[in-house]
Amino acid sequence: MSTQNASAFANPSVRPNGAGAAAILAAGSGTFLLAVFAILADQSAAIKSLMIFWKPTGPLSGVTTCAIVLWLAAWAILHARWRNRSVALTRVNAAAFALLILGLLLTFPPIADLF
Amino acid sequence: MEMTARSFWTLIHGMGFGALYLLACSGALVELYRRYCTHSQELPSERDEKFLRIYLVAMAALAWLAVLTGAYIIYPWYRAVPPPGTANLAAFPQRLLMASPTTSGWHSIGMEWKEHVAWIAPISITMAAAVVLQYGRNLKNHPQLRAAVLVFVWISLIAAGVSGFFGAMINKNAPVEGGPVIHIVQGETK
Numbered sequence: 001m002s003t004q005n006a007s008a009f010a011n012p013s014v015r016p017n018g019a020g021a022a023a024i025l026a027a028g029s030g031t032f033l034l035a036v037f038a039i040l041a042d043q044s045a046a047i048k049s050l051m052i053f054w055k056p057t058g059p060l061s062g063v064t065t066c067a068i069v070l071w072l073a074a075w076a077i078l079h080a081r082w083r084n085r086s087v088a089l090t091r092v093n094a095a096a097f098a099l100l101i102l103g104l105l106l107t108f109p110p111i112a113d114l115f
Numbered sequence: 116m117e118m119t120a121r122s123f124w125t126l127i128h129g130m131g132f133g134a135l136y137l138l139a140c141s142g143a144l145v146e147l148y149r150r151y152c153t154h155s156q157e158l159p160s161e162r163d164e165k166f167l168r169i170y171l172v173a174m175a176a177l178a179w180l181a182v183l184t185g186a187y188i189i190y191p192w193y194r195a196v197p198p199p200g201t202a203n204l205a206a207f208p209q210r211l212l213m214a215s216p217t218t219s220g221w222h223s224i225g226m227e228w229k230e231h232v233a234w235i236a237p238i239s240i241t242m243a244a245a246v247v248l249q250y251g252r253n254l255k256n257h258p259q260l261r262a263a264v265l266v267f268v269w270i271s272l273i274a275a276g277v278s279g280f281f282g283a284m285i286n287k288n289a290p291v292e293g294g295p296v297i298h299i300v301q302g303e304t305k
Contacts, residue, residue, distance in 0.1 A: 015253050020246045020260040027242035027267060031235045038231045056191030064186065064234050071238060089259040096263065100239075100270055107231040109224050 018082030021092045026078055028096030030071025031103030037063040039112050116302055120294030124188050125286060132181035133279050136236065139174045140272040143243075146170070147265055158252050168251070171244035178237035178271070185233065185282075192291050193226070208289035218288050225281035233278035239271035 041051045041059040051062025105111050118126070146167060150159050159167070197207045204211040212222040243264045247254065254261050 014256045015250060017257055017260055019249050020257065020263070023242045023245045023249075024260070024263045024267070027238050030238045034231060034234055034238075054187070057186055058194060060186055060190065060230055063231070064182075067234070068238075089257075089263075093259055093263050097266060100235075100267065103235060104232065104270060104274065107228055107235075109227040 016086040017089050018085040018087050021087045022078035022082045024096045025092050026075035028099035029074050032099040033070050034067035035103045035106035037066050116299045117296050119292050121291045125291050128184040132177050136177040137275050164251050175241045175244045178240050182233050206293050211289040221285050221288050229278045229281040232274045235274035236271040239267040243268050
């Protein structure tokens with residue numbers, strides 16, 4: 001172990017986990033919102049029409065743009081609130097993983113078509 | 116030997132960005148595990164840390180380039196609507212797949228899933244890159260942050276794998292072709 005590494009490990013300046021927690025929860029939310037927008041655009045003709053931001057790509061352009069904008073907004077808001085704090089990461093991770101898995105499953109057409 | 120412009124862009128999207136991202140995912144998982152999840156008390160060197168940061172940022176760039184070229188360059192060609200009465204659907208891959216019950220599933224399940232699930236990869240890897248950029252060697256002190264980063268990289272690998280598989284199979288059944296022809300090399304004739 002180098003002197004520099006040994007020194008850093010012996011006296012670590014532990015950063016609060018809030019900034020990381022904000023990124024994790026926002027990413028989970030983003031994937032879930034992506035699936036929700038995809039289902040809404042698939043089930044409602046009005047929403048499908050609203051989601052056509054660029055005609056050649058069709059509703060996919062609006063679905064993904066909306067999900068990305070909301071993901072980044074959620075990330076910015078959570079980051080501003082949590083960046084200097086330590087939060088209960090067990091709960092944040094559980095929520096983020098649940099949203100992530102739901103997002104993954106809800107994009108699968110046979111499951112999405114159940115709604 | 117030649118290929119069409121649309122085929123070239125499909126190659127850039129699938130092999131250039133998508134396949135490279137999949138390869139990079141396995142490397143990132145091994146590297147993250149080796150650095151932070153082993154019982155070693157040693158912190159990674161600053162040089163190693165810088166390499167991981169650049170690696171993850173490059174992966175995020177690859178993932179975004181893959182989904183953006185897919186959605187905004189190739190997908191419009193894929194979903195193009197043929198004029199009424201068109202008999203040859205070769206230039207309209209979505210309609211070609213849907214014209215037969217033996218291939219319609221490649222669109223109704225394959226493309227419908229691929230076009231959405233693919234976006235999970237850039238979102239997940241951007242988060243992983245951001246956390247590693249922000250925390251660096253301090254991640255050694257945050258086991259739950261490390262666990263979350265690993266889970267999201269795994270999920271991004273699965274999302275990219277699903278997209279890659281369906282992309283390859285769809286392009287096999289109904290290739291995106293058309294546009295100017297690019298001559299690569301002159302072959303020999305016998």
